[in-house]
Structures are given as structure tokens and as C-alpha cells.
Amino acid sequence: MTLNRRHLLHTLQAAALGGLGSSLGLARAAADPQRRFAPQPTGWRSFDLTLEVAVADAQGQTQLWLPIPDLDTDYQRTVGHEWRGNAAQARVVADATGGSRLLHVQFAPGEKAPVFAVTSRVQTRNRVVDWSRPAPASEDPAVLAFNLRPTELLPLDGIVRQTALEATKGAKSDVDKARAIYQWVVARAHRDPKTRGCGIGDIKSMLESGNLGGKCADLNAIFVGLCRSVGVPARDVYGLRVAPSAFPYRELGANSAALKGAQHCRAEVFLRQYGWVAMDPADVLKVMRQETPAWIKDPADPVAAPVMKALFGSWEGNWVGYNTAHDLLLPGSAGKATLPFLMYPQGENASGRFDELAPDSFKYQISAREVAA
Numbered sequence: 543m544t545l546n547r548r549h550l551l552h553t554l555q556a557a558a559l560g561g562l563g564s565s566l567g568l569a570r571a572a573a574d575p576q577r578r579f580a581p582q583p584t585g586w587r588s589f590d591l592t593l594e595v596a597v598a599d600a601q602g603q604t605q606l607w608l609p610i611p612d613l614d615t616d617y618q619r620t621v622g623h624e625w626r627g628n629a630a631q632a633r634v635v636a637d638a639t640g641g642s643r644l645l646h647v648q649f650a651p652g653e654k655a656p657v658f659a660v661t662s663r664v665q666t667r668n669r670v671v672d673w674s675r676p677a678p679a680s681e682d683p684a685v686l687a688f689n690l691r692p693t694e695l696l697p698l699d700g701i702v703r704q705t706a707l708e709a710t711k712g713a714k715s716d717v718d719k720a721r722a723i724y725q726w727v728v729a730r731a732h733r734d735p736k737t738r739g740c741g742i743g744d745i746k747s748m749l750e751s752g753n754l755g756g757k758c759a760d761l762n763a764i765f766v767g768l769c770r771s772v773g774v775p776a777r778d779v780y781g782l783r784v785a786p787s788a789f790p791y792r793e794l795g796a797n798s799a800a801l802k803g804a805q806h807c808r809a810e811v812f813l814r815q816y817g818w819v820a821m822d823p824a825d826v827l828k829v830m831r832q833e834t835p836a837w838i839k840d841p842a843d844p845v846a847a848p849v850m851k852a853l854f855g856s857w858e859g860n861w862v863g864y865n866t867a868h869d870l871l872l873p874g875s876a877g878k879a880t881l882p883f884l885m886y887p888q889g890e891n892a893s894g895r896f897d898e899l900a901p902d903s904f905k906y907q908i909s910a911r912e913v914a915a
Contacts, residue, residue, distance in 0.1 A: 592662075600656055603891060610645050625659060639868070646874060676815035679813070686812060697767075698767065699771070706768040719769070719772055724821060731823075738899055745764050759778070761827055765824075780866070806825075808861070820857040821854060
């Protein structure tokens with residue numbers, strides 16, 4: 543599905559108004575002397591998310607595999623995609639493991655300066671569970687089974703299972719188990735700003751070493767793996783921050799003009815009385831480590847406590863999810879190794895696989911514009 547080009551250009555021109563409103567809202571929130579983080583149900587927000595790629599080292603045939611928003615949920619929906627560039631072919635394909643969709647781009651072997659850009663129109667809104675109103679929730683049994691399986695970096699036996707049993711000792715319901723694991727991760731793990739990218743999510747190695755430092759793909763993976771190992775369906779959701787937070791938390795938002803480092807994965811669990819529920823212990827740990835000059839060690843601290851409470855069941859709609867894929871085999875790739883997840887652009891040519899965490903050599907730019915719904 544492609545966007546209407548005239549409508550796209552019109553809405554891009556209107557984006558400055560939306561960006562100005564977000565900035566003013568952030569300034570007002572920052573002036574509030576009392577920290578608050580409590581996303582509430584809201585209407586839909588629309589964003590045009592653009593990824594631009596330029597390959598400098600063009601040897602042989604260049605291929606790209608680009609993440610695109612591929613969620614159709616009660617908190618996110620994709621309107622369509624539009625792309626341009628000098629590629630010989632570009633098409634949306636599905637990975638063989640879980641069916642998540644991505645954009646596969648191929649250039650002619652003689653193309654000396656491959657360039658490509660894709661713009662996705664996506665709509666998001668805040669996601670909030672009402673804990674006071676439980677009701678039986680249904681889901682396809684195959685989906686639940688898929689989100690209880692081990693992956694290459696999320697084994698569910700050995701130290702993972704042992705740790706999960708210890709963390710959930712005494713917990714009876716799936717809600718109690720999820721809460722116990724959430725609290726366990728926040729109490730024992732920490733954000734390590736020196737971790738490259740978002741981490742890789744090798745939870746067995748982390749638990750065996752006792753070093754539970756990392757970034758979102760590590761920290762939320764621990765949560766997801768521990769949940770799965772005690773029978774609570776859970777999944778990582780890989781995506782990108784696209785706008786500042788509406789609350790006075792710098793670390794929970796992004797500068798939409800330059801999003802190269804704004805990748806962020808979240809997590810969710812399926813609870814029998816609530817359905818799929820938002821979780822993000824990694825962002826609690828990010829606030830504790832980076833929101834203030836001093837490292838906050840106690841989640842009951844006034845800065846951390848509102849985030850700790852809200853991110854067990856809520857998300858702010860300033861983030862776009864790409865997919866929930868693990869163990870991807872990129873279609874058409876010469877390499878046989880799987881990717882643990884797809885949150886960064888991928889590429890390869892005769893020189894080998896590009897380093898997706900070096901966007902100044904594998905040149906790509908990501909930006910988002912909020913547009914009128």
C-alpha cells in the first residue's frame with residue numbers, strides 16, 4: 543500500500559505545527575516542580591517516519607533489509623509506505639521464522655552509489671491497562687505457544703528457569719508472576735551506557751556471569767525470557783522513539799529530527815484477564831541511570847517511582863513498534879547466521895555484512911514528523 547504523494551507532501555508541510563506543540567508541551571511539563579509520569583488514554587497521533595540510506599562502499603551487488611512498522615494493534619496502525627531511490631527492486635517480504643514483514647531492497651551489481659529512502663505513515667496512541675477491570679481475554683493458541691518458545695538467545699531452561707522460579711516464588715496468578723519478574727529485573731539489573739547499540743539480549747550469558755548490565759534489548763529480554771520460562775507468554779517489541787515525552791523525562795523521548803540513536807525495544811505479556819499488556823522495565827532502569835546526574839539506585843526514589851509504576855501496564859504513544867521478530871534469516875542474504883532481532887537497518891554486498899551500529903559509515907538517517915491525523 544502506497545501513500546498518496548500529494549497528501550504526503552501536504553502533511554509534511556504541516557508538520558512544524560505539530561512539532562511546535564510537542565515542544566511547548568514538553569517545556570510546560572519541565573516547569574512542573576513535581577515529577578509525574580502517568581500516560582492516559584488518548585486519541586491517535588500520526589507520524590511520517592523516514593529512513594534514508596546511502597551506501598558508500600559499493601562492491602558487487604548491494605542489498606538492504608530495512609525494518610518497517612508492522613504492527614496492527616489497538617495502540618498502533620500502519621497507513622502505508624512510500625519509497626524512492628535507485629534500487630533495481632524493493633519489496634515487502636516476511637521473515638521465515640515468525641512472519642514479521644520487512645523491506646528487502648536490491649541494487650544492480652553495477653550501481654556505484656546506492657541510495658534509498660522509505661517513508662512510513664503510522665498512527666500511535668498511549669497504551670494503558672485498567673487493572674480495576676479484569677475480563678477474560680482470548681488469543682490464538684498458536685500465538686501464545688509461539689510466545690512461550692525458546693529462541694537462540696532466550697533459552698528457557700537451566701539458569702533462566704531457576705532464576706524465574708526464584709523470582710516468582712509464592713506468586714500464584716500470571717499477573718503476580720509478571721509483577722514479580724518486573725520488580726526482580728528493576729531491582730537487580732542496571733542500564734550500562736557503554737553497551738553498544740541496544741545490546742543483543744543474550745540472557746543466559748548475563749545470568750551466568752552475574753553482570754546484568756546492558757540496554758533495552760538486554761534488559762527487556764531478561765524480563766521476556768523469565769516470563770516465558772514460568773509459562774507467561776511474553777515478547778519483545780522492537781521499535782523507535784519518535785517524539786519527546788509529554789512528561790518531564792528527557793530519557794523517555796526523542797528528538798524527532800535525528801533518530802539514529804532512538805531505537806528502543808519494549809516488552810509485553812499476555813495475561814488471562816487483560817490480554818496483551820505493556821511492560822518496559824528497561825526504561826525504568828534508563829531513568830534511574832541517566833535521567834539525573836546521580837545514578838538513582840532505589841526505584842522508590844521520587845524521580846523513578848512514577849515511571850516504575852506506570853511502565854507496568856502503560857506505554858506512551860511517542861514510540862513506533864517495528865516487529866516482534868527473533869532469530870531472523872534475511873531473505874536473499876549470503877550469510878547463514880540469524881539476526882537476534884531486526885531494529886536497525888541491515889545491508890551487505892561483496893565486502894560483507896555492513897555494521898548496522900556504525901551509521902556514519904553505513905550511512906543512514908532516520909527522522910519523524912508528526913502530521914495532522
